[in-house]
Amino acid sequence: MDQNIITQLKQIAGKDGVLHTPEDLAVYSYDGTFEEHCPDVVVLPRTTEQVSQIVKLAAQEHLPVVTRGMGSGLAAASVPFSGGITLSMTRMNRILEIDEANATVRVEAGIVTADLQNAVEKRGLFYPPDPSSVRHSTIGGNVACNAGGPHCLKYGVTGDYVLGLTVVLADGRILRTGGKLIKDVVGYDLNALFTGSEGTLGIITEVLLRLLAKPTVARTALVEFSALANASRTVNAILAAGIVPATLEIMDETALACIEAAMHLGLPLDVEATLLIETDGTDEASVVREIEAVAGICRQCGARQVRVAANEAERANLWKARRSVSPALARKAPNKLGEDITVPRSAIPEAIRRLKAISAKYGLPIVIFGHAGDGNLHPNILFDKRDPEQWQKVEQMVAEEFALALELGGTLSGEHGVGALKRPYMEKALGPVSIHVQKSIKQALDPLNILNPGKVFPD
């Protein structure tokens, strides 16, 4: 990178805010995927104004700008394949305002989401979206990917909480959207446009979020099904009864076997699926009535056993199983590749059947768990990346996973985004007209194509 540009970046962000040794660059070369590419320089801004100046310089020099939070993304959206400037937002991690009367919080984009959650919970407030990365991913990254999580069936995804954004545009201008307003139909919905745009339309530097009152009571049940089809039928029956549990998570037999082998929690190994179901609220009697109604529906739909946690310790144990999936997989094989395909929820049994067929065809395990109420499944392929033959199989298997999702009326991603990895499948998923419309929006907002180039869209 041109020394003159480095000098200018240091003038903007301070000497300690610019990294450019090979060792430093390597730290910012990867995310939660297997992809890797070094940026030419890393800048760690402390203010929106600094971001604006950095982008103005990048626009002048036609340099790519790739924004990242903690680099936990699962679609390689923040891997800087074209080099250029990587903006690390982690120093912009302040809480700017908690407004209790209006139940909102304004934060800088680089705050870790769990830190934000803890801060508002101290005031009796609640920010529900809970991606599994919640303890290390940043809210800016969550917004840029429109992150989900187990709580999102009842409470909605990240985008449902975005009331306003501060965004640095591709020419360095600062855009402010929204406000402390539940309803706002003045002009186009720019909050929604930037949410999920994966750093390709602007750089999110501040986020204003809607909050709820913190639920004070929860009841949790683990439900065993000998037949997968009955688990799926149960999901529909619960929702049709007007009950929207806080979580409604499915784990198939492969996931259960993995977790049990690692954790010895006494999980059933002779079932096709379990559902982990939680109800919550602020009124204990109502929450209890709801889990009892859920239990009744489960039994009617052919559940073999319904275990409602009798106390907090039992509840923690049930959650331990769900939260142990990823570490348990790590013990089972050197590598895993988890996708997040989404299908209409009635198609879940067929999706799982086809995933098992893909696993059998290639001879590599696929462990299946996910958010059954949302139709959002996480098939995880277990393999050893050192074996090139296995890696080739994995790539073919992923392509088949995406194909089955589309065939069943679903799509490529419910939570992770497109990034670099799903670009080849975009045209098939959305069709040429949608791609053209989206590219024309990208072109209108970033005519030099400097913001996260080479992401989201096929070439």
Added chain:
Amino acid sequence: MDQNIITQLKQIAGKDGVLHTPEDLAVYSYDGTFEEHCPDVVVLPRTTEQVSQIVKLAAQEHLPVVTRGMGSGLAAASVPFSGGITLSMTRMNRILEIDEANATVRVEAGIVTADLQNAVEKRGLFYPPDPSSVRHSTIGGNVACNAGGPHCLKYGVTGDYVLGLTVVLADGRILRTGGKLIKDVVGYDLNALFTGSEGTLGIITEVLLRLLAKPTVARTALVEFSALANASRTVNAILAAGIVPATLEIMDETALACIEAAMHLGLPLDVEATLLIETDGTDEASVVREIEAVAGICRQCGARQVRVAANEAERANLWKARRSVSPALARKAPNKLGEDITVPRSAIPEAIRRLKAISAKYGLPIVIFGHAGDGNLHPNILFDKRDPEQWQKVEQMVAEEFALALELGGTLSGEHGVGALKRPYMEKALGPVSIHVQKSIKQALDPLNILNPGKVFPD
């Protein structure tokens, strides 16, 4: 209009699908506002394909295309000030599919929203958004304006239910967005972009909506407050307790006096405000517990009286009051002009105080009611349009209403949209950067500016 174009339009939409006599055109010259302008021709398409062909012809001839449903809009968004083609969507009113397993419905854009609601309710499903025009406005218009309603505090606005759209673009291409997917983060959120775009980015011809299970139980309370500030405090206290009522409507003393004069329902005339609060669900005990908790909070916050309806007849009577606001206003003055400003909900008492000051300053009544939980108020100015002096005052009063909303951190519209009427206030509301970003999206998607020209944006 060129006879040749009329002939081509008849070839596309059939002879009975094209209207061009002055009498016919006059019928399509106005909406729910005081604005009026005749189109040059009205076309009533029956299919998306016909809409596509009409728009291709319009693009070729550089003719404006203004789409309308039932013309109930309150911002003159469908008044064709530039003439051209008005597309009336009312013949595209079919229900295409109700999918019970996935709880979705697919409809043509011209269906009246209440017809859609009734059809899904017969299957035990529920489409919650309930603008007061629900019995005559169309779902296409609701989506184009992102309509709200009393139910939207608990259930969300129209846009929260849009899973997919069929849209005819400005060059006649047909775009299909979304699917039967609760979570979908593949590419930009085009559903959200077209929702609320008021016919300026594309023509919505089909809508795929998410549905819920129909609530089977409701409890309703009318709560009287001697002091307005206590009513507002109560709203915050209820939400802070983790209770989200199905409705939380406020009526001030002017609204109560109007309704009582017209309807003789025994409403209190010596209070500053009432709240109409409803809880609903599928479990009677929980719904009852919730309204009892609400009643307790109301009393703690200084309510003078809490009347919970003991039966369905009493409940109907309470709703009668809320639903009678508009007809009652019509008896009080020849004309009314209702806005839908939105403020952070903590600012409601100050907003009402300032609205009363505007009323006093100009000597015309402002009746205030609205969705207190959302901060969305409907100040209605009562006047006689035949008196030019009064009309001039009304225009000044509206400008002051918008100014106060912006000063309190609010915005111009929570439900009605910008249309033609709020354009002069857009730059002040959103700032030049936001307007420029939005105009660049408009330019990218409609380079000839034929889709509802002269709407939403300032010149």
